[in-house]
Amino acid sequence: MKALDFWFDPVSPYAWLAFQRLPEALAGLSYSVSYRPIVFAALLKHYAHKGPAEIEPKRAWTFRQVHWLGQRHGIAIETPERHPFNPIALSRLAWATAPEGTTPSRHACETILRHVWIGGADAESAARLAALRDQLAPRIDPASDEAKQRLRAATDGALARGVFGVPTLGIDDRLFWGFDGLDMAAACVRGDAWFSGPHWDREGAPRAGVKRA
Numbered sequence: 001m002k003a004l005d006f007w008f009d010p011v012s013p014y015a016w017l018a019f020q021r022l023p024e025a026l027a028g029l030s031y032s033v034s035y036r037p038i039v040f041a042a043l044l045k046h047y048a049h050k051g052p053a054e055i056e057p058k059r060a061w062t063f064r065q066v067h068w069l070g071q072r073h074g075i076a077i078e079t080p081e082r083h084p085f086n087p088i089a090l091s092r093l094a095w096a097t098a099p100e101g102t103t104p105s106r107h108a109c110e111t112i113l114r115h116v117w118i119g120g121a122d123a124e125s126a127a128r129l130a131a132l133r134d135q136l137a138p139r140i141d142p143a144s145d146e147a148k149q150r151l152r153a154a155t156d157g158a159l160a161r162g163v164f165g166v167p168t169l170g171i172d173d174r175l176f177w178g179f180d181g182l183d184m185a186a187a188c189v190r191g192d193a194w195f196s197g198p199h200w201d202r203e204g205a206p207r208a209g210v211k212r213a
Helices: 013-025 040-046 056-073 088-097 106-117 126-136 145-161 179-190 199-204
Strands: 002-008 031-037 168-171 174-177
Touching (some): 002 013, 002 145, 013 056, 013 106, 013 179, 031 088, 031 106, 031 145, 088 126, 088 145, 168 179, 174 179
Antiparallel strands (some): 168 174
């Protein structure tokens, strides 16, 4: 059985799409997944990069594309009332549901992602957040220091692994970024010969090039 890590942030529509398509992409394979909510904004800060929603033409393209991808793959998706929004309370809630020493369950993560990406409502609505918390019945208070630390540790761990965006799927020492990386990841799990050749290391190696001032 192959152990996989799935790093995501509820704010990402691609995370919702990849989460929903993951079982299909890995159909017929023996695997387990550790779902790891992280703070996407911390990745952006670390790499001094803007998020898609902070660049207007990119924001417009992102939401057009994710809705097209949703209809193409049969995955329901509805843009929330406000986006971007602050997803940290949702990610802390996910970690608050997980027993000590474990990661959040697929059920908890799907419930949280569905809260954002189905219905088109405000993901930060106090009433909706309270209802979501009641539904998930977390083990600890999502506002507790423990929940905050678990999210912080997951984010720091992702950065240490080289995660730069969400969603990212980790397989052994390899990282596969984005919804469109799922098929490549599945090929890796299946033992595709490409991954035994020189391509991965050769094409990922640094090389000379122009650097922007």
